[in-house]
Amino acid sequence: MILTNSLSTEIPTHIEFTLYKYDHIDSIIISRIKRDCKNYSNDDNPNKLLIKKSSLKNIIISSPRLKKEFEKNPDAEVKSNSAFFLGIILNSLINVEWVTVNISYDEKYTRLMTHNDKTVVNFRFKILEGLVDLTKILTMEQIEIFNKHAIQFNVMFNDYLSRDSCLEIDTFVLLEILSIMELEGIAEASKLLHILDTKLEEDNTRLTIKTDYMIY
Numbered sequence: 001m002i003l004t005n006s007l008s009t010e011i012p013t014h015i016e017f018t019l020y021k022y023d024h025i026d027s028i029i030i031s032r033i034k035r036d037c038k039n040y041s042n043d044d045n046p047n048k049l050l051i052k053k054s055s056l057k058n059i060i061i062s063s064p065r066l067k068k069e070f071e072k073n074p075d076a077e078v079k080s081n082s083a084f085f086l087g088i089i090l091n092s093l094i095n096v097e098w099v100t101v102n103i104s105y106d107e108k109y110t111r112l113m114t115h116n117d118k119t120v121v122n123f124r125f126k127i128l129e130g131l132v133d134l135t136k137i138l139t140m141e142q143i144e145i146f147n148k149h150a151i152q153f154n155v156m157f158n159d160y161l162s163r164d165s166c167l168e169i170d171t172f173v174l175l176e177i178l179s180i181m182e183l184e185g186i187a188e189a190s191k192l193l194h195i196l197d198t199k200l201e202e203d204n205t206r207l208t209i210k211t212d213y214m215i216y
Helices: 024-036 053-061 064-070 082-092 140-152 171-183 187-195 198-203
Strands: 012-020 048-052 098-104 112-115 118-121 125-133 166-170 206-210
Touching: 012 024, 024 048, 024 053, 024 064, 024 082, 024 098, 048 053, 053 064, 053 082, 053 098, 064 082, 125 198, 140 171, 140 187, 166 171, 171 187, 171 198, 171 206
Parallel strands: 012 098, 125 206
Antiparallel strands: 012 125, 048 098, 112 118, 166 206
């Protein structure tokens, strides 16, 4: 994981979005998901499905109609729909493995929003989970500093036998720790802090942080 502006596209591993039964394209996708994708969700709600990204892509590209929308050039002036947006999202977020799909029967749904006094179509999705591998970003000395702050935030145990090399935290906790490290003059922490996408903060994505551990 390299400190570039593409880092935020590498972090997400699990996203969530809503498909609307009364939208034509959405309805096609929903039908194919229910028919061809395994639901891994433990939720009893039949309208909340957990599927693999690879399965979702397969059912889209195996349909000539959906594939045409999915593979449209995102920079071109095209009529937007859910298959088109999923093409952009799934191809951009390269490490996404899991997708939660909410099925809505709302007949008054809308994806329209106003932007710069223009009405545009917007596809809303949420980043539920992500992975940040600090071992590829920070030095061992910097990781030790990160770990000490993580202990102070009570998100990491100091006991060697009570923790492993990964911890799960909300995005806002990572941002707090990086902000402290930035004030301490650690350039890599500052760069990482300013590269992280604001969407991760807005969604307060649950992050798995890969780190090495030391006893303090």
